[in-house]
Amino acid sequence: MEPLSKFAFNNNxxxxxxxxxxxxxxxxxxxxxxxELQKSGFDVVxxxxxxxxxxxxxxxxxxxxxxxxxxxxxxxxxxxxISQLFDKNTDIKGVIHFAAYKAVGESMQFPLMYYHNNLFSxxxxxxxxxxxxxxxxxxxxxxxxxxxxxxxxxxxxxxxxPAISPYGNTKQMSEEIISDTVQTGxxxxxxxxxxxxxxxxxxxxxxxxxxxxxxxxxxxITQAAIGKRKILKVFGNDYQTPDGTCxxxxxxIEDLAKAHVAAIERLLKLKQKDDYEVFxxxxxxxxxxxxxxxxxxxxxxxxxxxxxxxxxxxxxxxxWADSSLANNELGWKAQxxxxxxxxxxxxxxxxxxxxxxx
Ligand code: NAD
Ligand code: WQD
Numbered sequence: 001m002e003p004l005s006k007f008a009f010n011n012n013x014x015x016x017x018x019x020x021x022x023x024x025x026x027x028x029x030x031x032x033x034x035x036e037l038q039k040s041g042f043d044v045v046x047x048x049x050x051x052x053x054x055x056x057x058x059x060x061x062x063x064x065x066x067x068x069x070x071x072x073x074x075x076x077x078x079x080x081x082i083s084q085l086f087d088k089n090t091d092i093k094g095v096i097h098f099a100a101y102k103a104v105g106e107s108m109q110f111p112l113m114y115y116h117n118n119l120f121s122x123x124x125x126x127x128x129x130x131x132x133x134x135x136x137x138x139x140x141x142x143x144x145x146x147x148x149x150x151x152x153x154x155x156x157x158x159x160x161x162p163a164i165s166p167y168g169n170t171k172q173m174s175e176e177i178i179s180d181t182v183q184t185g186x187x188x189x190x191x192x193x194x195x196x197x198x199x200x201x202x203x204x205x206x207x208x209x210x211x212x213x214x215x216x217x218x219x220x221i222t223q224a225a226i227g228k229r230k231i232l233k234v235f236g237n238d239y240q241t242p243d244g245t246c247x248x249x250x251x252x253i254e255d256l257a258k259a260h261v262a263a264i265e266r267l268l269k270l271k272q273k274d275d276y277e278v279f280x281x282x283x284x285x286x287x288x289x290x291x292x293x294x295x296x297x298x299x300x301x302x303x304x305x306x307x308x309x310x311x312x313x314x315x316x317x318x319x320w321a322d323s324s325l326a327n328n329e330l331g332w333k334a335q336x337x338x339x340x341x342x343x344x345x346x347x348x349x350x351x352x353x354x355x356x357x358x
Pocket of ligand 2 (some may be wrong): 102104141142143144146195196197215216217218220233234235236245246247248290315327
């Protein structure tokens with residue numbers, strides 16, 4: 001493998017802005033990561049087919065950073081399109097791979113669509129990277145790989161449980177594909193297992209953009225608060241948790257995005273302890289659904305209408321992260337609290353409603 005440090009850094013160890021390809025870079029997590037990469041001095045090219053995002057996000061990113069990232073409309077299921085992108089951008093030094101379908105329920109309805117998109121995209125990008133001798137790869141994984149964990153907080157040492165959904169299975173299979181590819185000696189990689197990313201950029205210019213009825217709690221809360229949805233359903237209040245509702249480790253999207261900068265820098269600076277590493281990204285604190293509702297109400301002074309309904313199939317009662325490995329090895333720690341998450345999510349929702357974004 002080519003020693004990447006020689007072109008990533010000069011003699012003074014100052015960053016010379018290597019180019020990073022961000023797949024899915026107009027999506028929710030991708031767009032926030034592009035902002036943080038640009039703020040850290042990286043040159044960014046986005047590849048996205050816009051199946052779950054909008055091209056205008058590129059304008060929004062430019063408004064925040066003052067720099068327009070390059071955008072290529074590429075469907076990662078098509079290897080030829082990826083090859084052409086790499087032929088045009090011969091100076092790419094690393095890839096952060098977000099592009100995937102992500103809705104758990106939808107994946108149960110359309111498993112083949114999920115396996116096709118998430119796995120073909122991954123295999124194609126890795127094959128093209130290998131051909132172009134590009135060795136640094138950051139992958140979006142998920143706490144879903146832990147299923148219902150045997151102990152809490154859950155660390156990276158915990159067993160990967162049989163996946164509950166095809167979506168979850170694509171993450172497990174993807175991690176295995178990456179790990180096997182690393183074994184060839186031609187790839188270095190970091191998989192980041194996100195807990196529950198929520199909130200929006202503090203500028204209110206980018207955020208989560210659920211098409212249709214949101215599956216996830218926080219976008220549903222903000223849409224209910226603004227009047228787009230009638231009533232928030234709390235899925236189950238008979239769990240073995242202090243208030244009977246499920247507990248999750250919610251992490252602010254800006255904190256999450258910053259971890260990707262730390263991960264790609266670790267790869268470029270050859271700081272890995274193993275050629276394949278896995279890190280949990282969470283705050284280490286769990287909050288129940290009712291605590292999230294309360295935090296939203298306190299942060300916005302808006303009273304939410306909600307009702308308790310049946311449990312949602314596949315929901316685990318509680319999960320939160322041991323992120324000490326990421327804290328120690330990536331030098332990264334989540335800084336923002338639940339209030340910041342709620343305030344920023346609300347600002348974004350209000351901007352969307354006011355037509356300030358699109
Ligand atoms: P998102 O849907 O907002 O972003 C994904 C982006 O990928 C979209 O812009 C979409 O258009 C693009 N895309 C999908 N398939 C593509 C293809 N074949 N070719 C090109 N572009 C394609 O989702 P997100 O929330 O930003 O998630 C990003 C990644 O993080 C995904 O891999 C997801 O599974 C993972 N993840 C998300 C969460 C979460 O709660 N949001 C949690 C854990 C892991
Ligand atoms: C959070 C809590 C719900 C909506 C999902 C994926 C996971 C990962 C993150 C990608 C749960 C409750 C929700 C609502 C509710 N994504 N809830 N009413 O399920 O923890 O994780 O997103 O990798 O794989 O499964 O997140 O936001 O959907 O739910 O009561 O209308 O809110 O039951 O307890 P989840 P979520």
